[in-house]
Amino acid sequence: MRDDNCIFCKIVNGDIPSKMLYEDGEFKVILDLGPATKGHALILPKNHYRNLYELPDDMASKVMLLAKKMAFQMTDKLECDGFNLVQNNGEAAGQTVFHFHLHLIPRYNGDGQTLGWKELELTADELEEIKKIITE
Ligand code: 5GP
Ligand code: ZN
Numbered sequence: 050m051r052d053d054n055c056i057f058c059k060i061v062n063g064d065i066p067s068k069m070l071y072e073d074g075e076f077k078v079i080l081d082l083g084p085a086t087k088g089h090a091l092i093l094p095k096n097h098y099r100n101l102y103e104l105p106d107d108m109a110s111k112v113m114l115l116a117k118k119m120a121f122q123m124t125d126k127l128e129c130d131g132f133n134l135v136q137n138n139g140e141a142a143g144q145t146v147f148h149f150h151l152h153l154i155p156r157y158n159g160d161g162q163t164l165g166w167k168e169l170e171l172t173a174d175e176l177e178e179i180k181k182i183i184t185e
Contacts, residue, residue, distance in 0.1 A: 050096040057148035061095045075108070076115055081152070085162050088127045088155040092116060098149040100138040112151055119153050129155035133164055 051058045059065040061077055070090055071078040081089040092115055098104045104112070120132050135152035137144040156162070171179075 050098075052097045052148070055097055055146075055148045057093050057146055057150065058097050061093055071115075071119065075111065078115070078119055078153070085152075085154050085164075086129075086157060086160050088123055088129065088153075090119065090123070090153040092119070092151040092153065094149055099147045100144065100149055101136065102138065104149050116151055116153060123153065123155055127155050130158045131156035135164065 051062065056065065060067045060079060067077075068080040069077055070080065075095055077093050077095065078090055079093065081091050092112055094104070094108055094112065096108075098108070101109070116134055120134075123129065124132060133152070133154040133156055135154060136150070137152075154162075154164075
């Protein structure tokens with residue numbers, strides 16, 4: 050499964066070079082070209098899935114296991130102080146490359162990066178209403 054116009058398919062296929070950290074039959078892990086911190090990497094399934102909604106269940110399980118393995122290796126080697134997993138789906142969520150990927154972001158004390166959001170102020174009734182929308 051490949052999309053000829055997809056930059057990550059081209060990377061997986063070797064048509065565009067990348068700094069690869071890991072490869073198996075189903076995944077490549079590469080360094081991000083525009084890293085947030087030293088070691089910022091991306092897990093790419095070799096098959097083209099646009100986002101989490103298209104990712105099959107077995108691949109979703111495998112990607113988290115691989116993220117854990119990479120987090121341990123990278124934390125050990127880079128001596129980072131923390132670690133973020135980030136995964137964007139859809140333009141509204143900041144996705145810019147529409148081939149599923151999981152960001153592996155080593156964090157260092159005082160690295161100056163922020164991955165945050167502005168907190169909404171919701172009443173208990175509003176929270177209850179949202180809970181109902183999602184669960185009923
Ligand atoms: P998104 O915003 O879709 O979650 O993340 C896309 C990521 O892909 C960005 O962090 C960006 O720096 C990275 N990226 C975009 N093009 C390339 C590329 O050609 N090579 C590599 N290694 N990373 C890329
Ligand atoms: Zn692709």
